Amino acid sequence: MQDKYPPSRRKFIQQISFAASGLLLADHIQLFSQTNKLYDMSKNIDSKGFAGKDEKGALVSWSFERRPIGDSDILIDIKFSGICHSDIHTIQGHWGKQQYPQVPGHEIAGIVSAVGKNVTKFKIGDKAGVGCMVNSCMKCESCKNGEEQHCETTGMVGTYGTPEKSSPTGITQGGYSNNIVVTEHFAIKIPENIELQFAAPLLCAGITTYSPMMKVKFKKGDKIGVVGIGGLGHMAIKLAVSKGAEVYAFTTSTSKVNDIKGFGAKEVIVVNSGEDLKPWKGKLDFMISTVPYAYEMTSYIDCVKPYGYFTQVGIPINGELTLNNTNMLFNRVNFNASLIGGIPETQEVMDYCAKHKIYPQIQIIKAEEINDAWKKVINKEARYRYVIDAATI
Secondary structure, three states: OOOOOOOOHHHHHHHHHHHHHHHHOOOEEEEEOOOOEEEOOOOOEEEEEEEEEEOOOEEEEEEEEEOOOOOOOEEEEEEEEOOOOHHHHHOOOOOOOOOOOOOOOOEEEEEEEEEOOOOOOOOOOOOOEEEEEOOOOOOHHHHHHHHHHHHOOOOEEEOOOOOOOOOOOOOOOOOOEEEEEEHHHOEEOOOOOOOHHHHHHHOHHHHHHHHHHHHHHOOOOOOEEEEEEEEHHHHHHHHHHHHHOEEEEOOOOOOHHHHHHHHOOOOEEEOOOOHHHHOOOOOOEEEEEOOOOOOOOOOOOOEEEEEEEEEEEEEEEOOOOOOOOHHHHHHOOOEEOOOOOHHHHHHHHHHHHHHOOOOOOOEEOOHHHHHHHHHHHHOOOOOOEEEHHHHHH
């Protein structure tokens, strides 16, 4: 039978037929040419990471699945993930019993590779990050006010280790991995002018120190003390200095003195005992402590002026700290604690650091070096934030 269409016309009809058949599948499958990947939006996403299998063992390579990409979700191909002391505390059961296997990591930076049909905040190819939480009720007053970390109903859903019905593993899995699926609201836009490896630590170390300092509304020239100069502490110095504060750094590590001065601290106080703190009694307007273990706090708190504020952001084993209440009666210092910050404030610190070129001091490591890096964090040897190159996972 003779073909009634010329070759060019026949080719056009074939192309139209192919496109039409593709549209019939559009509700379930989306093709993203920018990444040359085909995602079935109804199926789980294959993932690979490094997980803790129990409280005492080393992290090991682990293949698992993440939930399908929902209508309001984005898929991020992770490029870098920071190591936080909280990762160690969690996996080792310092804050309570855990479910395993569990992939830690809540300083996540990468590239958006897929978006749900209702997503408006991101497009494929955008730089995006995920911090310490991935969901909340979004209905209570705290959530409505941009303080999702203090969700009053369900509580915030942590980036790892939190029970989650939609997760194939039963709990959220974190950023020591090659990808993550997250609701777009809980993803942070990373400006083009900041590299991903520097953006990652801002999603915990940055916001955890930025938020309480902004809430005390310190003025230019105020004297701010920072206790514990590690991943969080060095960011506290940089952020406070950028806002015009005089920063006084308190450390037990003499090897960090020159580094700390380089971060902008006006003075470095090496603390061997409480005697070293007596000259500073009542001298500071505000003090923030990032120390992640129980320590003798009284002499540090005394460094703050009467009616000033001392904020503890480091969380020790089981959250237990000892305060001398009699001493607090006399120093009249307001003691409080702070978690992280909400999504709006996390976006704020990301934009602020990108604009003012405030970058964390980092060491990029391969995935195979994670366990060794954890030991160095515990031994105060990190300089100052380890960041995992996710390409090595």
